[in-house]
Amino acid sequence: MLDDNVSHVMFCKHNSECKCIESAFAERRIPLTSQRKAIWRFFTANTHAYTVQDVYEAIKSRRIGQATVYRTVCILLEMGLLRRIVDSAGITLFAAVQPGHNHPLICHKCHEILDFDVCDLSVLEKLLVAQTGYTIQGHRLEIFGVCPKCQA
Amino acid sequence: MLDDNVSHVMFCKHNSECKCIESAFAERRIPLTSQRKAIWRFFTANTHAYTVQDVYEAIKSRRIGQATVYRTVCILLEMGLLRRIVDSAGITLFAAVQPGHNHPLICHKCHEILDFDVCDLSVLEKLLVAQTGYTIQGHRLEIFGVCPKCQA
């Protein structure tokens, strides 16, 4: 559960010149091609969630194929750099995540995303383990709302 | 945030003879056909999450079309009787929800689901409102693990 004394939520600003991607790929011996960089740069240029089509449309002028976008999104998901979000209409969106434990606050209208790091579900998880016998592997917490711009 | 004194989680047992569906459809003046009943009965017979294909395969002997399953799942989702879950592989699953505020505890292996009702994110939500200016509309909290049967 959340700490009752929490008074400040840490928000992550996406760094458009994020260097972690180079080392992340290097560590795993995965080639970092210009296409993969372009796709990652697109995701980190704004704090928004996008569909695969959004990404493809935005970068296809550079002759990057749709299959490459799918393949790259898949790699970034597995590396934990991207998160999958399914909106209320069932549309699949992807958004960059900062490293560490974060949850998204998502605008229903424009898909603007703010990551926050406050979340302590350990007591709830212990309770569930005790009462159900399940082994807990993880959780997904997403908060939906409307951002200040879209309220106007 | 969760109440620190919470000592008991309320779990919902799905009631296979659930009558609420009749009144839920009647209230909205939506015809409750035999196909819709069959689909709902399938979801409430077990506490599992299923794909549309699972449902279709299970009941197609009764000459219920795939389109009907899609259309019915859509209605049940909108009525709040079903919830959509996307597993880690990106597969879309649906599961019955008890009325009221519940969250699912999902087995990664067999898709067995237990609903729990303990979740108080009001302090976190207030904090987010104060610090971001977002209007909060709702949240999704899902906990993933492995059920006792699958651990064996």
Place this chain on the structure above:
DNA sequence: CTGCCTGCAAAACTTTTGCAGATTA
């Protein structure tokens, strides 16, 4: 009865795959 529902089959949309040539480390 009337209006909404249904199965079927086709259409639309989304995601994956195979391959010949290109690029990374």
Place this chain on the structure above:
DNA sequence: TAATCTGCAAAAGTTTTGCAGGCAG
């Protein structure tokens, strides 16, 4: 250089739609 990647186009998989006939209320 060797291994992996890429765009393209086709295949596979998923979801939606149109329509003629059927059923709930």
